[in-house]
Amino acid sequence: MxxxxxxxxxxxxxxxxxxxxxxxxxxxxxxxxxxxxxxxxxxxxxxxxxxxxxxxxxxxxxxxxxxxxxxxxxxxxxxxxxxxxxxxxxxxxxxxxxxxxxxxxxxxxxxxxxxxxxxxxxxANHLIGDIVYPAIALVVSGGHTEIVLLEAEGKFRIIGRTRDDAVGEAYDKVARALKFPYPGGPHVDKLAQEATEEVVLPRSWLEPDSYDFSFSGLKSAVLAEINRSRMKGETPDFSALARGFQQSVIDVVTGKAIRAAKEFGARQMLLCGGVAANRGLRERLSSLCEEAGVPLLIPPNKLxxxxxxxxxxxxxxxxxxxxxxxxxxxxxxxxxxxxxxx
Structure with missing residues (x-):
């Protein structure tokens, strides 16, 4: 006991x-x-x-x-x-x-x-540092994409979630379209980091006050770009597509997380889940949290x-x-x- x-x-x-x-x-x-x-x-x-x-x-x-x-x-x-x-x-x-x-x-x-x-x-964040409440947790994984408000220790309130694909699912589906093996997320992240061009893709913000997510349309936009290039007899620029896809995902998830942190007076941001290992996401959220004055905790990749x-x-x-x-x-x-x- x-x-x-x-x-x-x-x-x-x-x-x-x-x-x-x-x-x-x-x-x-x-x-x-x-x-x-x-x-x-x-x-x-x-x-x-x-x-x-x-x-x-x-x-x-x-x-x-x-x-x-x-x-x-x-x-x-x-x-x-x-x-x-x-x-x-x-x-x-x-x-x-x-x-x-x-x-x-x-x-x-x-x-x-x-x-x-x-x-x-x-x-997992508690294994590397103290969690300060209230906190906002951005959960991004293969099966989950959620913004969770932690009002106190062990008190969870989901304020936003995906309405269709989770981030990890979207990465894997786009990776298949780009001819990458499963799991595709790390391959898309690496290609996006190396890209010199970007195919600008839509951002799904949903309703103005919503913290929910939707990635199915973004996945469809990637497939449409690939088909459009091939119909013109051109070779799709996979690196530019990877960068465009990743930038769209990152803009939306980090933008909503920061907005939630400001609205609920969060004293800390927590990044969690398998997609938290994504280099582009970690860098952008770190930068935005620094600008907003919200301390950020991110577990090492193995956690x-x-x-x-x-x-x-x-x-x-x-x-x-x-x-x-x-x-x-x-x-x-x-x-x-x-x-x-x-």
Whole structure:
């Protein structure tokens, strides 16, 4: 149970195509954070195949748990609680992690903490610095694009979300059009950084007061430009298209995040999720936050993509309040971040 003494959380993350286990002391000291990626497995299919992802989690789970415990230099008997991604995510993948976590919690007779995946992305920032409230979190990942207001520790309010594709999805779809392999985001980012020309593409701001996003039209605009060039017998300028696409995405997501920070009096901006590793996005948001006088926290790349250390960081919110999950907890493919608030 929570106390003033040091405590150790073992966390499991299997929401998509990474099997990850971490051991974290006192909610912030990462003793180990082992990640087994399935990218090479799914690359041939051009995206994540849920059934294959689930099977890979089953194959690697025990090995990754053992490796994480060994690397952390602790015994399982020293673990005070088991945290696991309860949702959202691929239901089959989540189930593998949840069953493993329940089994460990029962065997060790320690509490179980079902954890929200997006809360994990947000609180990955807590592993590198103190979060100051109120804060605005810009969540950008393969499956999520949201602006979240943190009014206090562990209190989440979503003020904007995508109405169609998430940023990561849009990057992957555009990458396919530009003939890049999965995952396409890093390739598009690199090409955009190297480009000397830009095809100016539309910005989807939606309603004047909206913090929501829409990227499906932008993806269609890229495809239309490619088709237009080919119909003229020209070779599409992929680098200029990559730059135009990236500039459009960055303008909209950073513009809305900064506007939210000003409207809600945020004392800090948090960048979270796999797309937070995007160099162009990091640079632009850093510049805008500096101009606005809003301190910015961005985790290192290894804490941006799905990992179990971030799940431990979020689970720590529940641990310190003694808010544990029952052993009949279910994996949730769709799960409310606001309802998960402490």
């Amino acid at each position: 929570p106390s003033d003494k040091d405590y150790v959380l073992l966390a499991i993350e299997t929401s998509c195509d990474e099997t990850s286990v971490a051991v974290v002391r006192n909610g912030r000291e990462v003793l180990s954070n082992v990640i087994s990626s399935q990218i090479e497995t799914h690359k041939k299919f051009g995206g994540v195949v849920p059934e294959i992802a689930s099977r890979k989690h089953v194959e690697t789970m025990t090995i990754i748990i053992e490796e994480a415990v060994r690397e952390a230099g602790v015994n399982l008997a020293e673990v005070d609680a088991i945290a696991v991604t309860q949702g959202p995510g691929l239901i089959g993948a989540l189930l593998v992690g949840v069953v493993a976590a329940k089994s460990l919690a029962m065997a060790l007779d320690v509490p179980l903490i079902g954890t929200h995946h997006i809360a994990g992305h947000i609180y 941006c993509t799905d990992n179990a250390a971030m799940i431990a960081a979020a689970a720590d919110l529940k641990w310190r309040r003694g808010q544990f999950s029952s052993l009949d907890m279910k994996a949730e493919a769709i799960m409310s971040l606001e309802e998960w608030s402490v």
